[in-house]
Structures are given as structure tokens and as C-alpha cells.
Amino acid sequence: xxxxxxxxxxxxxxxxxxxxxxxxxxxxxxxxxxxxxxxxxxxxxxxxxxxxxxxxxxxxxxxxxxxxxxxxxxxxxxxxxxxxxxxxxxxxxxxxxxxxxxxxxxxxxxxxxxxxxxxxxxxxxxxxxxxxxxxxxxxxxxxxxxxxxxxxxxxxxxxxxxxxxxxxxxxxxxxxxxxxxxxxxxxxxxxxxxxxxxxxxxxxxxxxxxxxxxxxxxxxxxxxxxxxxxxxxxxxxxxxxxxxxxxxxxxxxxxxxxxxxxxxxxxxxxxxxxxxxxxxxxxxxxxxxxxxxxxxxxxxxxxxxxxxxxxxxxxxxxxxxxxxxxxxxxxxxxxxxxxxxxxxxxxxxxxxxxxxxxxxxxxxxxxxxxxxxxxxxxxxxxxxxxxxxxxxxxxxxxxxxxxxxxxxxxxxxxxxxxxxxxxxxxxxxxxxxxxxxxxxxxxxxxxxxxxxxxxxxxxxxxx
Amino acid sequence: xxxxxxxxxxxxxxxxxxxxxxxxxxxxxxxxxxxxxxxxxxxxxxxxxxxxxxxxxxxxxxxxxxxxxxxxxxxxxxxxxxxxxxxxxxxxxxxxxxxxxxxxxxxxxxxxxxxxxxxxxxxxxxxxxxxxxxxxxxxxxxxxxxxxxxxxxxxxxxxxxxxxxxxxxxxxxxxxxxxxxxxxxxxxxxxxxxxxxxxxxxxxxxxxxxxxxxxxxxxxxxxxxxxxxxxxxxxxxxxxxxxxxxxxxxxxxxxxxxxxxxxxxxxxxxxxxxxxxxxxxxxxxxxxxxxxxxxxxxxxxxxxxxxxxxxxxxxxxxxxxxxxxxxxxxxxxxxxxxxxxxxxxxxxxxxxxxxxxxxxxxxxxxxxxxxxxxxxxxxxxxxxxxxxxxxxxxxxxxxxxxxxxxxxxxxxxxxxxxxxxxxxxxxxxxxxxxxxxxxxxxxxxxxxxxxxxxxxxxxxxxx
Numbered sequence: 001x002x003x004x005x006x007x008x009x010x011x012x013x014x015x016x017x018x019x020x021x022x023x024x025x026x027x028x029x030x031x032x033x034x035x036x037x038x039x040x041x042x043x044x045x046x047x048x049x050x051x052x053x054x055x056x057x058x059x060x061x062x063x064x065x066x067x068x069x070x071x072x073x074x075x076x077x078x079x080x081x082x083x084x085x086x087x088x089x090x091x092x093x094x095x096x097x098x099x100x101x102x103x104x105x106x107x108x109x110x111x112x113x114x115x116x117x118x119x120x121x122x123x124x125x126x127x128x129x130x131x132x133x134x135x136x137x138x139x140x141x142x143x144x145x146x147x148x149x150x151x152x153x154x155x156x157x158x159x160x161x162x163x164x165x166x167x168x169x170x171x172x173x174x175x176x177x178x179x180x181x182x183x184x185x186x187x188x189x190x191x192x193x194x195x196x197x198x199x200x201x202x203x204x205x206x207x208x209x210x211x212x213x214x215x216x217x218x219x220x221x222x223x224x225x226x227x228x229x230x231x232x233x234x235x236x237x238x239x240x241x242x243x244x245x246x247x248x249x250x251x252x253x254x255x256x257x258x259x260x261x262x263x264x265x266x267x268x269x270x271x272x273x274x275x276x277x278x279x280x281x282x283x284x285x286x287x288x289x290x291x292x293x294x295x296x297x298x299x300x301x302x303x304x305x306x307x308x309x310x311x312x313x314x315x316x317x318x319x320x321x322x323x324x325x326x327x328x329x330x331x332x333x334x335x336x337x338x339x340x341x342x343x344x345x346x347x348x349x350x351x352x353x354x355x356x357x358x359x360x361x362x363x364x365x366x367x368x369x370x371x372x373x374x375x376x377x378x379x380x381x382x383x384x385x386x387x388x389x390x391x392x393x394x395x396x397x398x399x400x401x402x403x404x405x406x407x408x409x410x411x412x413x414x415x416x417x418x419x420x421x422x423x424x425x426x427x428x429x430x431x432x433x434x435x436x437x438x439x440x441x442x443x444x445x446x447x448x449x450x451x452x453x454x455x456x457x458x459x460x461x462x463x
Numbered sequence: 464x465x466x467x468x469x470x471x472x473x474x475x476x477x478x479x480x481x482x483x484x485x486x487x488x489x490x491x492x493x494x495x496x497x498x499x500x501x502x503x504x505x506x507x508x509x510x511x512x513x514x515x516x517x518x519x520x521x522x523x524x525x526x527x528x529x530x531x532x533x534x535x536x537x538x539x540x541x542x543x544x545x546x547x548x549x550x551x552x553x554x555x556x557x558x559x560x561x562x563x564x565x566x567x568x569x570x571x572x573x574x575x576x577x578x579x580x581x582x583x584x585x586x587x588x589x590x591x592x593x594x595x596x597x598x599x600x601x602x603x604x605x606x607x608x609x610x611x612x613x614x615x616x617x618x619x620x621x622x623x624x625x626x627x628x629x630x631x632x633x634x635x636x637x638x639x640x641x642x643x644x645x646x647x648x649x650x651x652x653x654x655x656x657x658x659x660x661x662x663x664x665x666x667x668x669x670x671x672x673x674x675x676x677x678x679x680x681x682x683x684x685x686x687x688x689x690x691x692x693x694x695x696x697x698x699x700x701x702x703x704x705x706x707x708x709x710x711x712x713x714x715x716x717x718x719x720x721x722x723x724x725x726x727x728x729x730x731x732x733x734x735x736x737x738x739x740x741x742x743x744x745x746x747x748x749x750x751x752x753x754x755x756x757x758x759x760x761x762x763x764x765x766x767x768x769x770x771x772x773x774x775x776x777x778x779x780x781x782x783x784x785x786x787x788x789x790x791x792x793x794x795x796x797x798x799x800x801x802x803x804x805x806x807x808x809x810x811x812x813x814x815x816x817x818x819x820x821x822x823x824x825x826x827x828x829x830x831x832x833x834x835x836x837x838x839x840x841x842x843x844x845x846x847x848x849x850x851x852x853x854x855x856x857x858x859x860x861x862x863x864x865x866x867x868x869x870x871x872x873x874x875x876x877x878x879x880x881x882x883x884x885x886x887x888x889x890x891x892x893x894x895x896x897x898x899x900x901x902x903x904x905x906x907x908x909x910x911x912x913x914x915x916x917x918x919x920x921x922x923x924x925x926x
Contacts, residue, residue: 044629424906
């Protein structure tokens with residue numbers, strides 16, 4: 001297989017005068033042929049199904065600092081060595097650790113002695129409730145509502161953030177970004193007004209009993225209060241119960257706790273460029289997950305795509321002009337210390353980065369890339385993306401969304417995050433439902449081929 | 464909700480001079496605003512989840528002639544009346560009936576007394592095996608191979624069609640269309656050479672033990688031999704066993720049988736146009752399914768989208784210039800007698816049809832429409848589809864794929880089949896895996912909104 005492909009490509013290259021990606025005629029110029037080979041190989045010869053199975057079923061979820069996360073680091077390193085990258089190494093990263101603890105439970109005390117159980121998940125980083133915490137609840141639908149409410153109405157109570165994601169928006173990812181502040185800073189703003197805890201409606205458009213966790217923040221000099229995500233059905237039930245009895249009590253018990261920092265690693269592999277080895281294009285994804293489900297979509301899909309990108313370069317004997325780095329970041333979910341460490345080192349060494357590419361948008365049908373970079377570079381990126389039009393992956397939109405590549409802003413000419421259909425993503429995101437069966441192997445393969453194509457063309461022709 | 468929308472739309476229409484869909488500026492002209500309302504309403508106010516649940520879980524699969532198919536007809540009629548369409552009626556259709564029978568089993572007799580079970584499903588329309596049928600097997604990978612093979616090598620044996628769908632093709636639907644002839648005419652071509660039966664590799668890219676059924680044909684004056692689909696893992700196992708022992712025997716037992724024709728119905732609802740009531744645009748899908756799984760993707764998704772399209776017209780008070788018909792065809796899967804009957808009646812009455820729209824491509828993320836019509840009409844269709852670009856549904860490709868609207872070719876100015884991502888479709892198509900959990904409600908809603916938009920714009924501005 002390997003040999004046949006290389007032979008085809010070589011023959012074609014020999015007979016073609018121009019390699020220019022500009023003004024390419026799809027199906028005839030050698031770049032188009034290479035792109036087709038990348039996609040055909042990824043759709044038919046990939047090990048993505050086996051790799052996804054291993055990460056999700058053999059290792060499982062992989063929260064920062066866990067034994068599973070460390071197993072994933074070792075497994076990834078092993079895969080990269082087996083694919084015979086020119087270099088494979090581990091980059092040390094100091095990361096925060098947080099454990100959920102054994103017990104999590106919540107219920108509404110409806111007043112007449114009855115209780116109604118609500119599914120909850122502690123938000124990542126939350127402090128414990130120190131036993132059961134029982135208090136009244138103030139429901140809040142906007143920051144204005146919270147700001148205008150006098151402190152005495154909040155003091156000693158839970159603030160219940162119940163602003164739902166807007167289902168009418170075309171892209172659920174936008175609806176998520178518009179609602180996520182409740183989860184990120186809800187505990188801080190609640191505590192500023194004297195609340196004893198924060199309850200946050202899960203960030204999903206699905207109506208079910210599966211809560212969705214995610215990162216939250218505390219601020220210096222503001223009391224740390226526990227914060228939990230309620231399932232959407234639980235949030236609806238609480239809201240309804242509050243209408244009937246505004247002084248009902250809500251009981252929350254969570255045994256989660258922050259732990260001392262530990263040392264973990266980014267995994268990095270490299271294929272050396274044969275013209276400009278000191279210039280880099282990176283492709284990456286994050287190794288860690290939350291501690292529920294299997295982290296299939298977030299971000300096993302990105303991990304296997306990045307391994308697949310390396311496999312495609314090697315199998316198709318694509319020798320890049322610039323060096324390609326394949327980066328497996330640690331700790332995206334709770335601080336992105338891996339991404340920050342990589343950027344900090346790259347800046348210290350004065351490395352030249354043309355493009356930082358990341359896959360962390362769910363692994364569903366890819367539709368293009370999200371872009372951040374100087375305006376004069378976007379046209380070139382759009383030209384390269386036109387090679388992906390046959391597969392429907394040629395959209396270039398602004399506002400790149402990769403958390404791990406964000407620290408490279410300014411140090412890398414462009415940042416590109418793989419953009420995927422997100423209708424399915426937020427049904428499962430950061431929840432027990434993020435499992436292997438939700439993914440489609442072909443959709444994951446297409447994302448790998450798209451990143452490989454983009455990295456290859458940037459490596460060949462620059463920006 | 465109803466009133467608010469209509470008020471907004473009316474105010475906008477009043478203040479805008481031009482309604483032209485040509486040269487529209489997205490977000491400002493009244494058509495764009497109407498399209499946005501269509502999508503917002505379908506994404507946030509739809510009953511699609513409840514309708515899908517009823518069709519798939521309460522009724523279940525709905526093969527032509529079954530009690531479930533008749534329940535679906537009644538349920539659809541009830542929904543259309545509840546939505547207060549101007550007219551709702553049933554169109555009688557005579558349909559063929561076929562039953563699978565109680566028992567289906569197959570195994571490879573490996574020669575040393577061992578047997579290996581293989582998952583099979585009779586193809587739809589197949590005759591029974593009349594007890595267990597045991598014979599040698601000839602594996603065939605192409606029609607050339609079959610044609611060149613002398614009759615004596617085939618006589619008395621099973622012909623085993625094992626040409627897999629081509630995974631490297633960008634669109635699995637194309638790979639399906641390229642391989643489906645094995646299922647359609649495999650039994651005929653096998654019988655012509657004296658075979659006792661046809662075994663067909665399931666038309667899917669998934670590797671599993673779930674066989675995929677589908678329609679097959681017999682020809683006059685050619686012996687009717689039984690035909691079964693083998694799961695892909697079963698086909699691989701048989702192929703491997705044949706390499707080890709070319710004279711092994713395969714045993715197949717199926718109790719299926721064709722039954723006498725019965726009378727069933729297309730269900731049709733209408734909203735009368737207020738300018739050209741005698742001109743029609745149709746939106747439709749098929750009520751019947753195969754007799755395994757739940758027919759969720761094929762074609763409960765299309766059914767609920769068509770009901771939703773009616774709901775959107777009514778809820779948003781969209782009064783079309785031309786009449787809109789909502790058609791629920793019976794018997795797409797085994798002869799398309801519903802589609803043929805509708806077209807035959809429309810021709811007889813000399814009805815004017817501008818567009819026949821169908822949803823039968825799986826109900827996954829819609830990407831546009833497949834078109835068939837006079838070349839001069841495609842530009843107008845493309846203009847209308849540009850209204851769908853915000854949702855990624857603006858692709859117009861040739862080769863419409865709707866089986867029920869195909870008989871309207873020539874009688875309808877354009878045929879438009881909703882085009883969807885098909886990476887997920889063929890994993891479940893015509894199999895026990897076609898169940899509700901595979902669908903995403905937002906993706907289904909987007910398809911409904913896209914068909915509604917297209918019908919509305921054609922009704923307003925013609926072709």
C-alpha cells in the first residue's frame with residue numbers, strides 16, 4: 001500500500017511542471033492528487049476505529065492527574081514511536097488536580113416532607129459542601145437580574161443560574177459560548193452577594209437527566225462556594241417547584257476537592273522538514289478529559305486524528321518542506337497548562353511557527369476551519385481550503401476556538417481550529433453520554449485528512 | 464407565539480418595498496427575515512422529537528401492507544387534521560405485500576462437521592427456501608467475473624456477491640448506488656446461470672453482524688431463487704472459509720413469501736395558494752419502511768419533517784401564492800406504488816406542478832438539495848438555496864435521489880430531493896440498527912426548515 005501510493009505520487013510529480021497551489025485545477029494538478037490520496041487513505045486504511053476503542057473503552061475517561069491520563073500519555077507515545085516519527089518526546093507540564101470524591105447527591109425539599117431527587121455533577125474545581133448543604137434557592141436568568149437583586153435576598157441561599165442555551169441559534173457552539181459564563185464565573189458572582197453555593201443549568205440543548213460538568217473559576221478574596229451542574233430536567237423541576245414554593249430548600253452534598261499540583265506531560269512527535277526544518281506547523285488535540293463518560297468526542301476524536309495525521313504523512317511518504325509537529329496537550333479541561341507550557345517554551349526558544357492547528361470541536365462532520373491570524377494570511381488559507389471542497393470541509397470562519405493553541409497567538413502566524421457540525425456535540429459534552437457510540441469513524445477520518453491537507457499545503461507553500 | 468410572529472412579519476413587509484428574492488441581502492430583506500423565522504421556529508418550537516418517538520417507538524417498523532403501516536397512515540392523517548390544513552385526504556394505492564416469516568437462519572458447513580452461524584436477512588420480495596437449502600458457494604466480485612464463468616461452475620450453487628461498497632469514495636451514498644445492483648438483480652443473474660440462490664454482502668461500510676435488507680427483483684421467464692443479505696462480518700467469514708475450502712456448503716433457511724396485493728393509501732394535505740391555487744409545490748416522504756429496526760432514519764425523519772413543514776406554514780401564518788401539498792407516500796421500499804399513483808393521477812388531471820420535493824436521504828445534517836429539471840431552472844433554485852447558506856444547506860447538486868418523486872419527471876418543472884450527510888446513514892440503512900437514537904432532532908428540524916423555505920420561495924416567485 002505504502003509503496004504503491006508513493007510510486008503513483010512520484011510519477012505524477014515527475015510529469016507535472018507546476019506544483020503551485022494557486023490556481024489549481026481540482027483533479028489534475030499534483031496537489032489535488034495528493035489531497036485525494038490523503039482522503040482515500042484515511043477513509044479506507046485508517047486505524048481510527050481501533051484507536052478510538054482503545055482510548056475510550058480500554059483507558060476510559062482521563063481527567064488531569066489521574067492514572068488513566070498517564071496511561072493515555074504512555075499509549076500515545078507508543079503509537080508515535082511505532083509510526084516512526086523523526087522525534088518523539090515528552091514535555092513536562094505542572095497541572096492542577098481535582099477529584100470528585102465518592103458521593104454526589106441533591107434533592108428538592110418540596111416543603112410537605114417530600115423530596116425530589118435531582119441529577120447533579122460538581123463543576124470541575126469546586127470545593128466540597130462539607131456534608132449536606134441545605135438552603136433556599138434564588139433563580140436567576142440574567143446577570144442584570146443578579147446585579148439588581150439586593151444582597152439580603154441572596155445571602156445564605158443558593159444562586160440557581162437557569163439561563164438556557166438558545167436553541168434557535170444556527171450553531172449550538174455559539175449558544176454554548178453565550179451561556180458558559182454562568183458555569184465559569186457563577187460561583188464567584190454568587191459568593192460576592194453572600195450565597196452559599198451556585199447551581200448551574202447544564203449547558204446542553206437536550207432535555208434529559210444527564211448533567212454536564214466543566215471548568216469553573218474562583219477569585220482571590222472571594223469566598224469559595226461549591227458549584228454544581230443540574231441536569232436540564234432537574235433544572236426545569238427546580239424552577240417549577242420554586243414557582244409553587246419560593247421558600248423551598250435545596251439540599252446538595254458533594255465530596256469533591258482540589259488536590260496538590262502534579263507533574264504530567266505533553267507528548268510531541270516531529271517530522272523534520274526537508275527545506276525549512278526550523279519552521280513549524282503543529283497539529284494537536286488534548287489528552288485529558290472530564291471524569292465522566294469516555295471522553296470520546298472531547299477529545300479522543302482529536303487525539304486519534306492527530307495520530308492519523310502522522311500516519312498519513314508516513315504512509316503516503318509525504319515529505320514536508322517545513323517541520324510538522326504533532327502535539328498531545330495535557331490539561332486542556334482545567335487550565336490548559338499543557339497549551340500554555342508549549343507556547344511558553346516555543347516563545348523562549350524563538351521558534352518560528354507558521355500555523356497551529358487543533359482538533360477539539362467534537363469530531364463530528366468537519367465543515368472547515370476557524371481562523372485567527374493576520375488578515376493578509378486568510379486568503380492563502382482559503383486557497384488551501386478550496387482543496388477540501390469535495391468533502392464539504394472548505395469553510396473558513398473567524399474566531400478560532402482551540403483552547404490549547406490560543407496561547408500561541410502572536411507567536412504563530414495563524415491559528416486554525418477544526419470546525420465541525422455541533423448539533424450532536426452539546427447533547428453529550430462533558431457528560432456521561434460522551435461515549436464511543438456517538439462518533440462516526442468516517443467523520444473522524446475526514447477531520448484527520450483535512451488537518452493533514454492543511455498542514456501539508458502550508459508546509460509546501462507557506463503563508 | 465403564532466400571533467407575535469405574524470405581527471413581526473407583517474410590520475416588516477409593510478415597510479419594505481421590494482420582496483424580490485433576487486439580489487436579496489441576507490438579514491435585511493423580508494424573505495431573509497421569514498427564512499430566519501422558519502428556522503428559529505423549527506429549532507425551538509418543533510414537535511419533531513415527540514413525533515419521531517411516536518412513529519418509531521409506539522408504532523415501530525411499518526412495512527407495506529402491515530398493521531403498523533396502516534396505523535401510521537391514520538396517525539399521519541390525524542396530525543394533518545390537527546394542524547388544520549385546508550384539505551386532508553387519502554389517495555388509494557394498490558400495493559404488493561411480502562412477509563418475512565418466522566424463521567431465518569444460515570450457516571457455513573466448514574467440512575469437518577463444524578458449522579459457523581452467519582447473520583442473514585431475506586431480501587425484500589424473496590421467495591422462501593422451502594426448508595433448509597444447502598449448496599456450494601461461488602464468490603463473485605464483479606459482473607464480468609460472473610459473465611465469464613461457465614454455467615457448470617455455478618449450476619446448483621449459491622452465487623455470493625461480495626463486492627464491498629468503496630469506502631474511499633467521498634459520499635457513501637455514491638458508493639451505495641455503485642454497489643446496489645448486486646442486491647437488485649443478483650438473484651436474476653444468478654438464476655440465469657442455474658444457481659439455487661443469491662447471497663449478497665450487506666450494503667454498508669460498517670463491519671458488524673447486522674445484515675441490511677432491501678428491494679430485489681425477479682424477471683419473467685427466469686426462475687425465482689431465494690436471496691439473502693449477509694452481514695459484512697458474515698460475508699468476510701464466508702469469503703475466508705471459501706479460501707480454505709472452496710467446496711464447503713452453505714445452508715440457508717428462510718420462510719418469507721410474497722402475498723396478495725392489498726389496498727393502502729397515500730396521505731395528502733393541502734394549503735391553498737392565494738394567487739395561483741391551481742399550481743402546486745409538493746413536499747413529501749414515505750410512510751412505509753422495511754420490517755426491521757424502527758424505520759427512524761428511513762423514513763420517519765422525512766415523515767416528521769413533512770408534518771413539520773405544514774406546521775411551520777401554519778404557525779408562521781405563511782400564506783403561499785401557489786398551493787402546497789404535503790404527501791406521505793405508501794410503498795416506497797418495494798415498488799414505489801404510492802409515488803407512481805400520485806404521479807399518474809396528477810398527469811391524468813393535467814395538474815401544474817412547479818416542484819416536487821422529497822426527504823428520503825436519512826434525516827442527518829442537511830447540506831442542500833439534489834436537483835432534476837430543465838437547466839434554465841437551476842439558477843433560480845440556486846438563488847433560493849442561497850437563503851440557506853447560514854445553515855450550511857445551500858448546496859445544489861445534480862442527480863436527484865427521491866424515489867417517490869421520480870415518476871413526476873416531466874410532469875413537475877423540478878424535482879428536489881433533500882441532500883444530507885450520508886456517513887452515518889449506511890451504517891443503519893434497512894437494518895435493525897435504524898432506530899431513534901441514531902437521529903439528532905436539530906438535524907431533522909433543519910431539514911424540515913430547508914424544505915419549507917424552498918417550497919415557500921418557489922411558491923412566492925416561481926421558477
